[in-house]
Amino acid sequence: MKKTLAIVFLVFLFAVQFMNSYAIQRFPKPEFESGYVQPETLLPNPRAEMLAILDIAVLIISLSVVSWLVIKKRNRNAVFWMSVFALAYFGFYREGCVCSIGSIQNVTLAIFDTSYLIPLSAIIFFMAPLVYTAFFGRTFCAAVCPFGAIQDLVAFSPQKLGSRLNAVLGVIPYIYLGLAVLYAATGTDFIICRYDPFVGIWRLDASFGMFIFGGILLVVGIFIARPYCRFLCPYGVLLNWTSRFSRKHITITPAECIQCRLCENSCPYDAIEMPVTTKNPEDKGTMARKLIFITILIPILMLAGGWVGSRLHEPLASVNAKVRLAKQILNPVTEKNQPETFEIEAFKSAGKQQSQAFAEASVVLHKFYIGSWILGGFIGLVFGGLIAGRMMTKHRTDYTPNKGTCLSCVRCVDYCPVKLPK
Amino acid sequence: MQNRRDFLNMLCRGSILTGLAATTGILVYRSVKGGNCELGSSCTNCGKSDSCDLPEASLFRQTVWQLDPSKCIQCGRCAENCVMSPSAVKVTHVYAMCGYCDLCGGYLKPDTKNISTAAENQLCPTAAIKRKFVEDPFYQYTIDEPLCIGCAKCVKGCGAFGNGSLQLQVRHDRCVNCNECAIARDCPADAFSRVPANKPYLLQGIEAKPEERI
Amino acid sequence: MKQKIIIISAIILLLTLVAFMVKDFFFSKPDNTNPYKFELDDLRKGDTAKAVFTETLQFKTGLEEIHGIAIDLENQIYVAGKEGVEIFNSAGKTLYKINTRSTPQSISVNGNGYILLGIQDHIEIWNRDGKQIARWNSCGPEAVITSIAVQGNNVFAADAGQKVVYRYDKQGKLLNKIGLKDPATSVPGFIIPSPYFDLGISKDGNLWVVNPGRHSFEKYTFDGALLISWSKASMAMEGFCGCCNPSNFAFLNDSLFVTSEKGIERVKIYNTDGTFMAIVATPYQFEAGTKGLDLAVDKQNRILVLDPVKKLIRIFQQK
Numbered sequence A: 001m002k003k004t005l006a007i008v009f010l011v012f013l014f015a016v017q018f019m020n021s022y023a024i025q026r027f028p029k030p031e032f033e034s035g036y037v038q039p040e041t042l043l044p045n046p047r048a049e050m051l052a053i054l055d056i057a058v059l060i061i062s063l064s065v066v067s068w069l070v071i072k073k074r075n076r077n078a079v080f081w082m083s084v085f086a087l088a089y090f091g092f093y094r095e096g097c098v099c100s101i102g103s104i105q106n107v108t109l110a111i112f113d114t115s116y117l118i119p120l121s122a123i124i125f126f127m128a129p130l131v132y133t134a135f136f137g138r139t140f141c142a143a144v145c146p147f148g149a150i151q152d153l154v155a156f157s158p159q160k161l162g163s164r165l166n167a168v169l170g171v172i173p174y175i176y177l178g179l180a181v182l183y184a185a186t187g188t189d190f191i192i193c194r195y196d197p198f199v200g201i202w203r204l205d206a207s208f209g210m211f212i213f214g215g216i217l218l219v220v221g222i223f224i225a226r227p228y229c230r231f232l233c234p235y236g237v238l239l240n241w242t243s244r245f246s247r248k249h250i251t252i253t254p255a256e257c258i259q260c261r262l263c264e265n266s267c268p269y270d271a272i273e274m275p276v277t278t279k280n281p282e283d284k285g286t287m288a289r290k291l292i293f294i295t296i297l298i299p300i301l302m303l304a305g306g307w308v309g310s311r312l313h314e315p316l317a318s319v320n321a322k323v324r325l326a327k328q329i330l331n332p333v334t335e336k337n338q339p340e341t342f343e344i345e346a347f348k349s350a351g352k353q354q355s356q357a358f359a360e361a362s363v364v365l366h367k368f369y370i371g372s373w374i375l376g377g378f379i380g381l382v383f384g385g386l387i388a389g390r391m392m393t394k395h396r397t398d399y400t401p402n403k404g405t406c407l408s409c410v411r412c413v414d415y416c417p418v419k420l421p422k
Numbered sequence B: 001m002q003n004r005r006d007f008l009n010m011l012c013r014g015s016i017l018t019g020l021a022a023t024t025g026i027l028v029y030r031s032v033k034g035g036n037c038e039l040g041s042s043c044t045n046c047g048k049s050d051s052c053d054l055p056e057a058s059l060f061r062q063t064v065w066q067l068d069p070s071k072c073i074q075c076g077r078c079a080e081n082c083v084m085s086p087s088a089v090k091v092t093h094v095y096a097m098c099g100y101c102d103l104c105g106g107y108l109k110p111d112t113k114n115i116s117t118a119a120e121n122q123l124c125p126t127a128a129i130k131r132k133f134v135e136d137p138f139y140q141y142t143i144d145e146p147l148c149i150g151c152a153k154c155v156k157g158c159g160a161f162g163n164g165s166l167q168l169q170v171r172h173d174r175c176v177n178c179n180e181c182a183i184a185r186d187c188p189a190d191a192f193s194r195v196p197a198n199k200p201y202l203l204q205g206i207e208a209k210p211e212e213r214i
Numbered sequence C: 001m002k003q004k005i006i007i008i009s010a011i012i013l014l015l016t017l018v019a020f021m022v023k024d025f026f027f028s029k030p031d032n033t034n035p036y037k038f039e040l041d042d043l044r045k046g047d048t049a050k051a052v053f054t055e056t057l058q059f060k061t062g063l064e065e066i067h068g069i070a071i072d073l074e075n076q077i078y079v080a081g082k083e084g085v086e087i088f089n090s091a092g093k094t095l096y097k098i099n100t101r102s103t104p105q106s107i108s109v110n111g112n113g114y115i116l117l118g119i120q121d122h123i124e125i126w127n128r129d130g131k132q133i134a135r136w137n138s139c140g141p142e143a144v145i146t147s148i149a150v151q152g153n154n155v156f157a158a159d160a161g162q163k164v165v166y167r168y169d170k171q172g173k174l175l176n177k178i179g180l181k182d183p184a185t186s187v188p189g190f191i192i193p194s195p196y197f198d199l200g201i202s203k204d205g206n207l208w209v210v211n212p213g214r215h216s217f218e219k220y221t222f223d224g225a226l227l228i229s230w231s232k233a234s235m236a237m238e239g240f241c242g243c244c245n246p247s248n249f250a251f252l253n254d255s256l257f258v259t260s261e262k263g264i265e266r267v268k269i270y271n272t273d274g275t276f277m278a279i280v281a282t283p284y285q286f287e288a289g290t291k292g293l294d295l296a297v298d299k300q301n302r303i304l305v306l307d308p309v310k311k312l313i314r315i316f317q318q319k
Helices: A002-025 A050-073 A076-093 A100-112 A120-136 A139-143 A146-154 A163-169 A172-185 A199-203 A208-223 A227-231 A234-244 A284-311 A313-317 A321-330 A342-350 A354-391 B002-033 B077-081 B153-161 B182-186 C002-027 C041-045
Strands: B063-067 B089-093 B129-135 B138-143 B166-170 B192-196 C053-060 C066-071 C077-081 C084-088 C094-099 C106-109 C115-119 C122-126 C132-135 C145-151 C154-159 C164-169 C174-178 C199-201 C207-211 C216-220 C226-231 C248-251 C257-261 C266-270 C276-281 C294-297 C303-307 C312-318
Touching: A050 A076, A050 A120, A050 A139, A076 A139, A076 A146, A076 A199, A100 A120, A100 A172, A100 A234, A100 B002, A120 A139, A120 A234, A120 B002, A139 A146, A139 A234, A146 A208, A146 A227, A163 A227, A163 A354, A163 C002, A172 A227, A172 A234, A172 A354, A199 A208, A208 A227, A208 C002, A227 C002, A234 B002, A284 A313, A284 A354, A313 A354, A321 A342, A321 A354, B063 B166, B063 B182, B077 B182, B089 B138, B153 B166, B182 B192, C053 C276, C066 C294, C066 C303, C077 C106, C115 C145, C122 C145, C145 C199, C154 C199, C199 C248, C207 C248, C257 C294, C276 C303, C276 C312
Parallel strands: C066 C106, C106 C145, C248 C294
Antiparallel strands: B063 B192, B089 B166, B129 B138, C053 C312, C066 C077, C077 C084, C084 C094, C106 C115, C115 C122, C122 C132, C145 C154, C154 C164, C164 C174, C199 C207, C207 C216, C216 C226, C248 C257, C257 C266, C266 C276, C294 C303, C303 C312
């Protein structure tokens, strides 16, 4: 009984305390006598969530239609009009968000940060093109991706770059992908979205720098067809590798290749592989030596890359907001007449402890240490693969599209004189 | 030879597809099971996220960007960094918190000599705040939204001298909901976050009541 | 040849873009200038010719929070704060310490050494030995007593919650209410948007009440008739800034008003008709965001400022 009384008393005391602080913080509202009615604060709603389902539906239907047009119909005209539609819908209507390229980062962040809840549309925009590619080749690139569509429109005078240049420039997307994953996984930044060249064009509104960036890329695109897709696009890396194992893929000729060489210059993306007729096939010994060299080289490159990467983890992490804040706390601006940075001002007004900021930064730094080992190793692997690819010659008899780099645009089909009887 | 290559191809394709399916599965599983209840301020941390009937707990909410006015330091970057021009961040007036003051710290320049609606007295660089007499000594202040550029000057003034009824918010009729918000990236106070689309505002002092959905 | 030039220049352009991305990402610094900065610095300075006061002494109290300050006839300093009152001599040396259990928001002392404390919605009377003498009835559930003053047999209490001033007799009997809006007697009514509401008795025995929402001082008879008022609304140094100021005031011995403000933290002196006379303390002397600078004036005309953020009693004297 006494105990209960004591508890009741304590609760009462607590209640009184609560009331005290409440009363002091309260702001008595003005008392209007003229019958004035206080207006409501108007808060417009965001885009209805149901429309996200529409986006997903349009994506799936576009992928299906384009795949059918590419594989079955082999109709360049129809594919072209589908790409115009993609430009209109995913580009100008949806203003480029969310796109499959950027969704890499959403998926990465969702994997590494459990508190980030990924919207369904981001998952599907990431997965669906890859699944379709696994069956039909890069039909997504052909006419569903608005990035590809806009660059395809300006490719007036595509020049051949040669296989060496293609291979070297083709490394950039791998590095871009690696960095994008590193920065998304550490919750630092979405660099693919940050340097999205065409988003300003979709919105018809952007900073000067963004317009210039997109404009230059389009100018380059007149001579080097689809420069973003081939030499920057990180999603293209994933599509490239998936497409290599695709179940079906566009072929230049519907039947037997007659080696007429008419298609040789038809591909604006240098994705047609010439027949390789090795007069003197390499003997077993040379092959074996090359193979051993590569199997030793790749691990060495990966280790070296990882080590270099780990040396660079601090500069890589320096763009992270938490690391930047910790740095600013450690080295406050000492120059004369320099006001303190907004970050420091915000940190002070939030009333956080310095030790807390340092602890958060060191957690991020550790993530970057591991991440940059992996990133370096990955880049080492890419270079190793590049060397291996150049060393190994493949025997080929026909003109075939390279399953990795072919964007399934169906241009080459029109050049092939072989027609199937209707 | 041909068969072996086909088989290898199939194997690789199979593992790619399995990997994709597994990733999707994990993400979906997490969305269904994990921490859904952390969304939204109405979560009571009951721990029973499976049976939660709050709207936030439903699957795969779309998210939108919003800023927390209690963290905002009015640095002016919202006006500068948005991909839209003018910015999608604008000041929102929470009438329920307003003191209807005559000498309004958010409306008048601090060095104003006499209180009037004259342009040289107005704090707002675009004159987007309108002042209307209600009754002695109260004045109503309304935001002319198309004019507002989201510079937060009035927010600072209102916070310093008044009740803090002027607050910056991402206005969702203008925000294009970039995958990564350019302001969020540069916000020094880390005030931006992705919030569930059915609770798109983070105003202080009132329960946000969005307009009826169309 | 032409083709080669085209390819090379296109590739250089492409690589320039990549270089630009790298530079922008790793080497660009966020801009730390705010073109829309809210400038208060000019107002903070004010006219240096009028800054004729200087801080001569400051001392800490043993209380965790401090809310109110008062001076008795013997020039002793009473500070009310968290769960207690501390009494100092004029040099800042602790004489007594009283535990009042609850936390007073306002304090006043009468000639007999009794301490009147405004505790939330009611008044309590204590003596120096830490004994509670009386506990008056609550003024209502919404009451917040923010100021108390004693004059002869009258005790006045300002209630920010219900926007009214009470007049009691010494036994705690409510005699009348002052300042309720009444168009017939042209009493305007108190506008109190935040819980700062002060009153005081001038040397000549008049009741003055701050009407913070109107930035004015109002002089009342003890029966509640409004005699005169003056107001001074301005962000500039010569006026009262923000929505509701001054937050506190005290009378200098020659009947000048010493006022304190929040928003722009400053302590100033006005004469009886509201002419701005002098600056006691500028905003630079306080932490930004300091609210509730309670004031008192002692026999030597020293101005005592209670700084609740730095938790100091700060004494200002004419240069």
